Amino acid sequence: MPPRALIVDDEAPAREELRFLLEEASRGDEAADSVQVVGEATNGEEALLLLDSLDYDLVFLDIRMPGLSGLQVAQRLRDKQNPPSIIFTTAYPDHAVEAFDLAASDYLVKPFDADRLRRAVERALAGGQVKDDGDDAAEDDSPHQGTESGSIPRPLVRIPVQKDGRTVLVEGDAIVYAAAARGYSSLKLVEEKVLVSFSLNELERRLHGHFYRVHRSYLVNLRYVRELVPDFRGTLVLVMNDRQRSRVEVSRRQARELRKRLGI
Incomplete structure (x- = not known):
């Protein structure tokens, strides 16, 4: 059975955008393609009801919502025997430390793209958590000066x-x-x-x-x-x-x- 995901966000456009990005991220990627969105919630209370009625593998969780915040939902999920992996999706970067204290798999600040979402999904399904230094993988002090081997440097972006x-x-x-x-x-x-x-x-x-x-x-x-x-x-x-x-x-x-x- 493919991993089941729940999207929790009080804004309908944000939920639709996340579904779209998941579809984009799934193209040519087996891990992302296996994720099946089987539920949506518009607030924390509704999310907890859905999470009690079905075992989810992955939760995309907004932080600032009416009623219970995403952080409060994540706190309650810690008491579950087999809690789902959590990826926070929010417009506010100032709760990142609190989120990772709750063992979140990743913390995405809107706007993010399909490639960033794909890596977050891969990490969550692998049971991983973002490293303290914020990089995608362990690394040494070797420099990587903005180019891939044999490639032309990318233009400066904002x-x-x-x-x-x-x-x-x-x-x-x-x-x-x-x-x-x-x-x-x-x-x-x-x-x-x-x-x-x-x-x-x-x-x-x-x-x-x-x-x-x-x-x-x-x-x-x-x-x-x-x-x-x-x-x-x-x-x-x-x-x-x-x-x-x-x-x-x-x-x-x-x-x-x-x-x-x-x-x-």
Whole structure:
């Protein structure tokens, strides 16, 4: 029997869009194709009734809904003997830490695409959880400078950021550095810090050229590097040219290549 999924969202267009993306994600992918949406709920109370009446394998769960929130629903599901895997789908990135404390398989911030959804489904069906560094798989400190083997670098794209219910497109040149967080990434801009649903690996694929992976947890815009400061452990710390003079750690493995790229 294919894995059974429940979609929980108080907005009908959001439920329809998720169904559409699941269909898109299933093309040419056996794991995503096996998912069967057999229920929809418009609020947390309705979701719990459906979850009590049928064993679901996967729940796509919005967070901010009338009545019970998605986090409250997830909390109650923890008491079930065989709880379903949970993928949060929300327009608000600020509950990611709480979501992963509830052992969510993934946390998708709208808008997301079919490819991102496919990976979330694969992870959920495999029984996995997003790594603390927010990347899709375990990795070392080796740099991946925005290209695949033998491929032409992709053009610079703007990064969508959710702010006050709006999607704001941030230019790559406005990003001082990106940092891996739990289930998402943060972008440090000159004046502020914002959260995005992209992993650091995904951002690295989108942002190339003058961006360099100085650490498994940091992707830096080299145009904003102000100073290189050795720390007490013999490694480097970058002082960035933003308002806060942010400091970014450089791994030992990347220090030599970084100096070359900066012409030092």
